Amino acid sequence: MPFEIERKFLLSAFEPPQTAVRQHIEQGYIAIRDDGTEVRLRRIGGSRVLGVKRSASSAEGSPVRIEVERELGEQEFTELWPATEGARLVKDRYTFEASGVTVYADVYQGELAGLRTVEVEFGSEAQAAAFSAPEWFGAEVTGVKAYKNQTLATRGMPGS
């Protein structure tokens, strides 16, 4: 969907359920702007994606993210990838249903090994506000800059 409304939480212990779909993700940033606008390359499973995200305000004034994505060919991806040097991260993503919503649990690798987060996307701000996090979710980090993927990719582990 073009407008993204999401909430993000830390995870401590995490055992993916049998039903979870696991995807290996490598992503890197071509551009990260102070206003949060980002241009990202992502290899996820067998596909390669160019994505642009822009922060904006909804009619109600809340922050929402506008996202446009396009598939790339292998050669296009490979030629652009060097532009992401110094701004990359690797993670395994587990997608599954829990507490009536789709959750995306990310288990980071490499320099970020040990970090685990979970994201939930909502169709409206009302839904996002009404969501009650299940017990196995940790502290909420929605909007916390240190835990944004673009910051993790460039600055590494928060607090390190």
Added chain:
Amino acid sequence: MPFEIERKFLLSAFEPPQTAVRQHIEQGYIAIRDDGTEVRLRRIGGSRVLGVKRSASSAEGSPVRIEVERELGEQEFTELWPATEGARLVKDRYTFEASGVTVYADVYQGELAGLRTVEVEFGSEAQAAAFSAPEWFGAEVTGVKAYKNQTLATRGMPGS
């Protein structure tokens, strides 16, 4: 083509030939990096294009540009366009054959009114080197930063 090899010249007087194809272009930059990498939105005629360019070196060591472009829908373009504020330009492009090559003559508008450039793209560096500019071309500005579109969009008229 994914690899771009081009030469660029100034134009003083310029009368587009009857055969020239005229296109109105509005373009803005989402990102411009110090290394020349750029992420661009362009409205050209009836289409809207997201483009990423990266500078690289060819096997022979000469600078070449890698370019990936994707069409956007009107809504996607409109939602991303605000991210280009302060980095935009408008021009009319005349495309035609001259001296055995395809030339792209750009007549800038708005704050850049009065500026005219012409670009020629080549299939190889040997062709680029062998090209002899016709008499009606002005000074060559290939590689001159002040005349790059990304600089024109953010800094305005060179020398102003």
